[in-house]
Amino acid sequence: MCVIIAAKNAADTIAAAISSALADTYVTEVIVVDDGSTDGTSEAAAEADDASGRLRIIRFDVNRGPSYARNHAISCSSAALISILDADDFFIPGRFSHLLSTRDWDMAADNIVFVDQRWVSHFNTLAIDKFSPETWFLDLPTFVDRNISRRNKQRGELGFLKPVIRREFLDRHSLRYNEKLRLGEDYDLYTRALALGARFQIINNCGYGAVVRADSLSGRHRTDDLKQLADADRTLLDSGMLSGGGLEAVREHEHHIRSKFHHRQFLDIKSQQGLVAAAVYGLRNPSAVFPIATGILTDKFDGAIRNRSTVPQVKPELRYLFPATAKTQ
Structure with a gap:
């Protein structure tokens, strides 16, 4: 091996x-x-x-x-x-x-x-x-x-x-x-x-x-990394290899990653070129508007929760990918 x-x-x-x-x-x-x-x-x-x-x-x-x-x-x-x-x-x-x-x-x-x-x-x-x-x-x-x-x-x-x-x-x-x-x-x-x-x-x-x-x-990925991953899903979806539940699952994953890409792209453009340019990006990509709006609201909500959190750094219990009593949860 x-x-x-x-x-x-x-x-x-x-x-x-x-x-x-x-x-x-x-x-x-x-x-x-x-x-x-x-x-x-x-x-x-x-x-x-x-x-x-x-x-x-x-x-x-x-x-x-x-x-x-x-x-x-x-x-x-x-x-x-x-x-x-x-x-x-x-x-x-x-x-x-x-x-x-x-x-x-x-x-x-x-x-x-x-x-x-x-x-x-x-x-x-x-x-x-x-x-x-x-x-x-x-x-x-x-x-x-x-x-x-x-x-x-x-x-x-x-x-x-x-x-x-x-x-x-x-x-x-x-x-x-x-x-x-x-x-x-x-x-x-x-x-x-x-x-x-x-x-x-x-x-x-x-x-x-x-x-x-x-x-x-994986926590420091670039915006283009998300696009490449979504494009890999799209290539597989277009290959004709998938059917049934596999096809639906990959389609949902592609949508999930593509939404993350649009949100990150919007934030990048806003940071580099300003809010107007970012808004133009959204208008030119109608399918991106909902994931962008959802991502912004989620970021603000999560940020507010983190700001109120005062949890001490206590040594955590060990965490496993698969629980001992379950196979796929």
Whole structure:
């Protein structure tokens, strides 16, 4: 199995990520792609080498984005199984013995524990809840629906999943990450895989630790990143590959992301050119008027709530992507 880590300016976290991968005996190769870092990420990665010969570090002088970095790593490996690990996350000991205990899948993922960055240095994997080992298969409508964020609900998009993927399935369908995307690249790959008939197995066991950061890349996306993700949905909708619930779910997701894009575009134009220019943008795009108005009202309401909030920073309870007693909630 090859573990792929695309990293940019991750000098503070990359060693822990690599060490968690090298600690698993199922891992035969770890490929780190330093995607144009300026903070010594490659050097920090090299310090995590366990001298087993399994670690390979590739450095790009210019940032190419996570999709390009991952695709390049896939092309550099011949491993039958591919596993993605983000540079500030970690595998929980014994992860792959659970994931690989069954074979009838094209992609297999497990539960995720979300750890606040303020407490990660004190995190003990022994504190993770024990989950029953049942497996189930994720379908396309459920997956896409669970990637539409809802107000007043904690983030729990299934695009956070980091499955093990069979190379044979990727190669048979010429499936790779969409290199236009710097946001939602995992969602897009998994959606296209499910549309192609991938058997996406989920196990309730918790094997992946995701560090929640206020300054994460997904939280600092550009306005154009939203447009590219909505356009990727539109390409899939126009492909003729979808039908039934999958078609409806992707259509709703495209509308959701496109609405976010229009709202952000309006705010960008207002900031750069003034309110009149922003209003002209809305008038020239009638379908954008409602999402713009809704977004503005939501921002003002949420801002008022935050201003009144005085909640102290108390160490939170561990949060999981899948509750112990439910499969898809």
